[in-house]
Amino acid sequence: MLKKERHDFIMRQINLHNRVLTSDLVQLLNVSEDTIRRDLQELVDQGLLFKVHGGALSKSYHSSFDDSTVYARDSKIIIAKKATSLVKDGMVVLTGGGTTILEFVKQLPENLEATFFTLSPLVAVELAKYNNVEVILIGGLFSKNSQITYGGHVINQLSEIKVDLCLMGTSAIHPEEGLTDTDWEINQLKKAMLAASKKSAVLCISEKLDISLRLKVCSIESISYLITELDKNDEALSRYLVKNLNIL
Template sequence: MLKEERHAYILKQINLHNKVLSSDLSEQLVVSEDTIRRDLNELAESGKILKVHGGALSKSFHYPFQQVDAYAKDAKKEISRKALSLIQNGMTLLASGGTTMIELVRMIPDHLTCTFFTISPLVALELAEKPNLQVILLGGQLSRNAQISIGSKVVSELNDIKVDLCLLGANSVSLEEGITDSDWEVVQVKKAMIKSAQKTAIVSIAEKLNSIQKLKVCNLNSIDYLITDLNAQDSLLTDYAKSVQVI
């Protein structure tokens, strides 16, 4: 594979999953980790990604308040419009982090009166702009990569609350493995979020469907809603609709 092809593949994976690990890319592209490190360094020097220890991050994920175009922004806005149909006045909600979630909370109308718990400082700042929302930021160790609270403290706080609806971003979604991720600490927080909610909605661009990460969050039947940018009748969603309500 040519270097340009490797770079295109790496950028695609970062845009889809917000971060990549050098070790995973080495396996997927069947090249040495030294080659991957050189590729990541070149992409970082050209301003396309953020290089971190052991891998790289998406710039739009890491700097959502700056003028960096988020990947698949129109698709994420469509997901947000659909997700808003689940939110009603007086509800207590729990929100994860990520660029899709930021697009979603930006669309919340000013008249809506709800209580929002969130593990994301960035999402909390967006929610705080809405005049009729009560916003509660759950604290813990801040993950520099995922930009959410992680660790035993936030898991303990999640165990003490019960919400009507959890809005949860996903790194990968598949029929066989359900919801998966690449970060052990993030997986533990997501499991606690699902446990604390009466209902859970996964918000994910369709490109993440039929992909699998190494660590499992839950099976599909643990989720109540799957919200993508596709029409609910799209053939790609037919088998998913057997396990979860597709919106």
């Protein structure tokens, strides 16, 4: 594979999953670890990503929220606008982090009266702009990779609450394999978020459909809503038409 092809592949993985591991790229591209390290450094030098120990992070995901660097932002805005229809006055809502969730917060009605628990300091800052929204940031260890709090302390706090709706992004979703991820800590965190919620909504761009990663979060039957930028009758969503799952 040519270097340009490797770089394009790496950037697609970054854009879809917000982060990549060097070890995964070595296997996926069937090249040496030194080659991947050089590729990542060249992409860093071009200002396209952040290199961290063991891999790399999306530039938009790792910085303060900068609209100009958000991948597939138009699609994420469509998703965000759909998701706001689920939030009503008086609700208690739990959110994860990520660029799609941040777009969702920006689309909320100005006079919304609700309580939001969040694991993301960036999301908390955006929510604080709403006068009638109470914001509760769940504290714990802070993940430099995912930009959210995590760990046993966070999971314990989640076990003590019950929210009306949980909104989260995902690295991958598949009709048979369900929601999956590559990070063990984030995987456990998402399970705890779902357990704390009466209903759940997964917000993801359609490019993440039909992808399965190594760690399972839950089956798609465990999700209340799947929200993409596609029309709900789009053929790409036909395999996700299962009992109890509403597609927006």
